[in-house]
Amino acid sequence: MSLAPRAVLVHRRTEYEELLARHGTHGQAAFFLSSRGRSIDEVVRRHDRNQQALREVAAAVPLTWRSSRVERADLDRFLFAPEDVVVVVGQDGLVANTAKYLGGQPVVGIDTDPGRNPGVLVRHRSTDTAALLRAATARGGRTDELTMVEAVADDTQRLRALNEIYLGASGHQTARYRLGPDGASGEGAGAGEGESQASSGVVVGTGTGATGWLRSLWLDRGSPGGLPGPGDPRLLWFVREAWPSPTTGTTRVAGELGRGQELRLTVESDRIVVFGDGMEADALELTWGQSVRVGIAGTSLHLVT
Missing domain, CATH: 3.40.50 (Rossmann fold)
Structure with missing residues (x-):
């Protein structure tokens, strides 16, 4: 029963x-x-x-x-x-x-x-x-199925979000990491082992989040592609304020992820946090050498219409 x-x-x-x-x-x-x-x-x-x-x-x-x-x-x-x-x-x-x-x-x-x-x-x-x-x-x-974004760390920690996931230093200060191969289109999204960067973090967002933080970044960059809709199987990602130096680059700063594509970030500092939809109190914490993959979540939000 x-x-x-x-x-x-x-x-x-x-x-x-x-x-x-x-x-x-x-x-x-x-x-x-x-x-x-x-x-x-x-x-x-x-x-x-x-x-x-x-x-x-x-x-x-x-x-x-x-x-x-x-x-x-x-x-x-x-x-x-x-x-x-x-x-x-x-x-x-x-x-x-x-x-x-x-x-x-x-x-x-x-x-x-x-x-x-x-x-x-x-x-x-x-x-x-x-x-x-x-x-x-x-x-x-009837339900609307809204695309979600998911981050999976190499130690099996997992986090989903409806609007966007932020990866960076606690307090949004300078984070150091390597942005690796992702299989996605984007500025500087070439092959290889990725690029070491120093920035105020990376944001990966959905179509639902395209009315907030993600839209602000998209407008600031003047990105030629359109924003995804809430149900589109498509994510956009942006690096915030990447800093060029002899050891850090700025060629991989924006792109798009479709289903089956992932963005990989490897930590090159003491601590990086990963949290979704502004809930920093419930975050993944990663340290030197750890990596996290971000892509479209296998589960959608089923919103009753």
């Missing part, structure tokens, strides 16, 4: 909750904001909308289902199961934060603050939850 589906509600602390955790009381939080020219009233209204959305989503879970909740800060310690339906209640970025821990489970994005969030990934309202849960478990239910 198969297990009943489990609805996993993913949320994060609101700004109001963070203010209370820091200042202790509503009055102290209000005083802190007023001293900086802000009113707490709008913060409380957004908090209330978020709590209302969470209540409506929880109430929409069928009685025959199991349910669970996880806060953003605890995602790296939460064990998702194959039969889960993941309901992300919050902002677009929370979907990206969650995606790296999933293995193909359907995801429903619920926008708690319509008009304030772009709604690229949180596409639905809390009142639609019941219908979306049915669609997520129905045979032939």
Whole structure:
């Protein structure tokens, strides 16, 4: 007998909750904001909308289902199961934060603050939850499959991301590494053992990430190729601020990766971190001589439409 589906509600602390955790009381939080020219009233209204959305989503879970909740800060310690339906209640970025821990489970994005969030990934309202849960478990239910990027270290550490993966020094200072053969097109992407570089890091991004950090780099370089779409099996990579010197080069600074192609980075300094979608607290740490390969992940994000 198969297990009943489990609805996993993913949320994060609101700004109001963070203010209370820091200042202790509503009055102290209000005083802190007023001293900086802000009113707490709008913060409380957004908090209330978020709590209302969470209540409506929880109430929409069928009685025959199991349910669970996880806060953003605890995602790296939460064990998702194959039969889960993941309901992300919050902002677009929370979907990206969650995606790296999933293995193909359907995801429903619920926008708690319509008009304030772009709604690229949180596409639905809390009142639609019941219908979306049915669609997520129905045979032939529609989902958008969004390409993800994956980094795999030579010691088997593994990390996935929905928007982009950053490889570089902690604090975005100068990192030293060798960018090796990758089998991809790009500026300076020739054969051989690669190029030693000193830079503020390497960014490898997807089409979903092409509205943020990746787009900024793409515009800055004036790259002739177009940006990938969210479902395209294509990644773009850029080296940030590569520094030329007698021992480091700048010929391999941008390129494209298709399915089956990988970018290899070998560490030539004390420490390099690899993290996805801005979550540096959950990073791979590599040291002298270690290498990491980055390419299209074998798993996509299945976003319920």
